[in-house]
Amino acid sequence: MSESVPAAEEPRSVPDVTHPRGVQGPGPSPQKSTGRQIRVLQLYPRDMNIYGDYGNALVLKRRLQWYGYDPVMLTYDPGDEFPEAPDILIGGGGQDSGQDRIQQDLLDIGQRLHTLADQDIPMLMICGLYQLFGHFFETREGSRISGIGILDAETYGTDSRLIGNVVAESSEFGRIIGYENHSGQTYLGVQVTPLARVTTGEGNNQKDEHEGARYRNVLGSYLHGALLPKNPAVADFLIGTAVEQRFAEKLPELSAPSSAPLSLNALTDQARRTAASRPR
Amino acid sequence: MRVTRPYLPRPVTILIGRTARTLTKWRGGSGSAFPGLVVERLNPGFLAGVLAQLPRGVVVVSGTNGKTTTTKMVVELLRGQGLKVFTNRSGSNFTRGVVASLLGEISPTGKLDADIAVLELDEAHAVHFVRAVNPRYSLLLNVMRDQLDRFGEIDTTAGMLRIIAEHTTGGVVLNREDARVAKIAESLDQQQVRYFGLAPALRKHFPSDDDLHSASDVPDGTQSSIASEDPEQARLSAQLNRFSAGGETPPRSVPGDPPADVVLTDFGIQRGTFRIGTEEVTTELKVNGAYNIYNAAAALALVRQVLGGEIDREALLMSLSQAAPAFGRGESLTVAGQPVDLVLVKNPAGFRLGLSSFPAQGVATMIAINDNYADGRDMSWLWDVSFESLAEQGVAMVSGVRAHDMALRLSYDGVSIAALEPQLVVALDEFLAAHPDTPKRIFCTYTAMLALRKHLGSYTEVEAFN
Numbered sequence: 001m002s003e004s005v006p007a008a009e010e011p012r013s014v015p016d017v018t019h020p021r022g023v024q025g026p027g028p029s030p031q032k033s034t035g036r037q038i039r040v041l042q043l044y045p046r047d048m049n050i051y052g053d054y055g056n057a058l059v060l061k062r063r064l065q066w067y068g069y070d071p072v073m074l075t076y077d078p079g080d081e082f083p084e085a086p087d088i089l090i091g092g093g094g095q096d097s098g099q100d101r102i103q104q105d106l107l108d109i110g111q112r113l114h115t116l117a118d119q120d121i122p123m124l125m126i127c128g129l130y131q132l133f134g135h136f137f138e139t140r141e142g143s144r145i146s147g148i149g150i151l152d153a154e155t156y157g158t159d160s161r162l163i164g165n166v167v168a169e170s171s172e173f174g175r176i177i178g179y180e181n182h183s184g185q186t187y188l189g190v191q192v193t194p195l196a197r198v199t200t201g202e203g204n205n206q207k208d209e210h211e212g213a214r215y216r217n218v219l220g221s222y223l224h225g226a227l228l229p230k231n232p233a234v235a236d237f238l239i240g241t242a243v244e245q246r247f248a249e250k251l252p253e254l255s256a257p258s259s260a261p262l263s264l265n266a267l268t269d270q271a272r273r274t275a276a277s278r279p280r
Numbered sequence: 281m282r283v284t285r286p287y288l289p290r291p292v293t294i295l296i297g298r299t300a301r302t303l304t305k306w307r308g309g310s311g312s313a314f315p316g317l318v319v320e321r322l323n324p325g326f327l328a329g330v331l332a333q334l335p336r337g338v339v340v341v342s343g344t345n346g347k348t349t350t351t352k353m354v355v356e357l358l359r360g361q362g363l364k365v366f367t368n369r370s371g372s373n374f375t376r377g378v379v380a381s382l383l384g385e386i387s388p389t390g391k392l393d394a395d396i397a398v399l400e401l402d403e404a405h406a407v408h409f410v411r412a413v414n415p416r417y418s419l420l421l422n423v424m425r426d427q428l429d430r431f432g433e434i435d436t437t438a439g440m441l442r443i444i445a446e447h448t449t450g451g452v453v454l455n456r457e458d459a460r461v462a463k464i465a466e467s468l469d470q471q472q473v474r475y476f477g478l479a480p481a482l483r484k485h486f487p488s489d490d491d492l493h494s495a496s497d498v499p500d501g502t503q504s505s506i507a508s509e510d511p512e513q514a515r516l517s518a519q520l521n522r523f524s525a526g527g528e529t530p531p532r533s534v535p536g537d538p539p540a541d542v543v544l545t546d547f548g549i550q551r552g553t554f555r556i557g558t559e560e561v562t563t564e565l566k567v568n569g570a571y572n573i574y575n576a577a578a579a580l581a582l583v584r585q586v587l588g589g590e591i592d593r594e595a596l597l598m599s600l601s602q603a604a605p606a607f608g609r610g611e612s613l614t615v616a617g618q619p620v621d622l623v624l625v626k627n628p629a630g631f632r633l634g635l636s637s638f639p640a641q642g643v644a645t646m647i648a649i650n651d652n653y654a655d656g657r658d659m660s661w662l663w664d665v666s667f668e669s670l671a672e673q674g675v676a677m678v679s680g681v682r683a684h685d686m687a688l689r690l691s692y693d694g695v696s697i698a699a700l701e702p703q704l705v706v707a708l709d710e711f712l713a714a715h716p717d718t719p720k721r722i723f724c725t726y727t728a729m730l731a732l733r734k735h736l737g738s739y740t741e742v743e744a745f746n
Contacts, residue, residue, distance in 0.1 A: 052660030062692050095433045179658045224660045229688055259696040260687050267691060271684035278651060
């Protein structure tokens with residue numbers, strides 16, 4: 001586990017030293033703090049961080065800064081000491097080998113994660129960790145890999161890999177845009193609600209039209225892309241929920257620096273529109 | 281697929297295949313997939329039969345990054361030794377592409393006037409190819425996250441390279457510094473295995489995807505521990521160190537560190553120092569960028585294995601210094617007296633190395649990102665690259681189908697963007713016009729590069745790309 005406090009918000013074009021893996025601050029020395037810290041914990045970034053999932057951490061960090069908070073970016077890898085009082089948890093996908101490495105450790109911290117989930121801590125788990133937040137992953141050979149069961153969902157390995165652009169509709173988050181790449185297929189139980197309904201692509205499985213799952217404030221999804229850059233509504237749900245719980249306040253206006261011919265919102269809209277129009 | 285019909289005689293196959301090739305070219309196609317398909321259907325043993333005539337057999341070059349440039353260097357090194365070399369030059373790195381290339385070069389009776397074939401094969405297609413035609417030598421470069429949406433997982437890709445190695449009859453050359461590639465040696469017992477590698481001091485310049493994963497436990501800001509006499513080298517080191525484990529040497533790939541036949545021991549701008557066997561040689565190079573220079577080590581190791589003791593050393597070093605990069609791979613054109621560098625980017629590791637190999641200072645930068653099939657449809661990879669090295673200068677133009685994705689990525693890294701225009705041709709015109717007196721650099725995905733290159737042809741001489 002490592003921890004550092006990034007620089008307080010500054011005007012545009014400050015060269016940032018964010019690491020492409022594991023979002024870090026600019027150095028070990030503590031920075032001045034507004035006292036409004038939000039602690040973002042990346043689960044298993046070493047083994048479960050593929051297909052741009054790092055982008056989710058970066059978007060949370062930046063948007064927290066642009067909302068006027070101090071993001072504290074934390075990581076947890078197998079064997080680390082579990083960080084105190086995280087406000088947001090995120091996790092990504094991995095290869096089979098990566099999943100093997102973290103599986104036992106995940107079971108070991110499962111109770112702790114259950115407690116956080118039941119305290120309504122917001123979480124976003126993508127692909128591999130989404131699967132392991134369910135009850136189990138059953139391989140094609142029929143052996144079962146235990147998950148931690150925060151999400152009432154079961155996953156079955158298949159021979160067909162579901163790959164391509166995804167467009168899904170969510171009543172809470174609007175249109176969700178992403179890219180899926182998985183061979184495990186997930187079926188939801190009654191304790192969770194689907195995150196969204198797929199209109200392009202497959203999502204959880206090839207049988208129903210569900211994509212992702214939600215239990216309290218825990219979101220699971222198959223969508224890479226990374227998910228949060230093109231779905232700021234989901235990012236702001238995670239941030240807003242954390243801010244509400246930590247400081248009992250609503251999110252202020254986002255003051256993103258304008259560093260392009262289009263505003264951040266306009267860029268995001270255009271990127272979403274393009275993605276939705278591309279071939280599978 | 282089981283073919284029950286008798287094969288056509290080779291000359292008839294060739295005639296029909298060539299007709300198909302001509303027809304395809306008339307219609308404006310690339311002239312590779314369709315004629316290849318026709319020939320495969322008519323005579324499934326065609327490829328193996330023709331290549332079996334070659335006295336020195338077939339060499340396969342595969343891996344996720346650098347195949348084209350490495351293959352080109354191998355071909356030029358072998359030609360420099362006086363060999364007649366057949367190669368699939370058109371970038372058609374799949375079986376039908378090889379067939380199509382053959383159709384262009386063989387005699388009507390099916391005689392191929394060459395001593396050896398050096399083929400660049402896409403890893404998935406190579407698996408099929410090596411089952412039909414056993415290569416005598418293979419060179420396996422690396423496994424980086426590359427268009428995983430096509431092949432699934434990085435370990436799957438490594439498995440494909442292992443199959444290539446297992447079907448090789450003579451010798452296999454492996455990248456010692458890529459753990460997945462080096463590990464292939466464990467499943468080989470018939471083949472003679474050799475390695476190309478990096479001196480320990482250089483390893484930090486070539487982070488693997490795994491190093492990037494493990495880098496997250498290390499805080500930033502440790503890069504200042506790297507000191508160097510050469511400011512450019514220091515800057516490069518600092519930048520690259522951000523990606524490796526805090527300036528430490530990345531985890532070693534091979535237990536016991538097997539000796540490599542060719543080791544890259546130092547490099548600079550268009551210059552490399554290689555330890556070839558026991559001899560250390562520094563030479564000027566036409567290729568640029570850390571990766572391309574390391575590819576030269578790969579090419580040298582392969583050529584040494586193919587030729588054994590019969591190498592003309594002077595000719596080898598001459599060829600090495602003259603070998604030009606393959607189109608788009610660090611290619612430099614001149615427009616209105618200013619250089620325009622094209623840098624092909626197709627995966628996170630390549631993009632990171634592209635950014636760090638070529639300093640941003642004093643250069644106008646354009647980035648063009650397409651998401652056609654050949655580029656990979658998944659844009660996730662852009663989030664695995666840090667663009668902070670561009671923050672100081674900013675990016676002059678962002679273009680391509682996914683221009684807005686790229687612009688969004690840059691915005692989250694605090695990189696300012698002067699202009700954004702998804703249409704490549706329009707963007708290129710504007711970019712060139714806006715920076716008449718500055719050297720320019722364009723980072724682009726594969727299909728964006730094809731389009732930009734074509735349009736650059738209206739400004740300057742651009743080498744024909746067959």
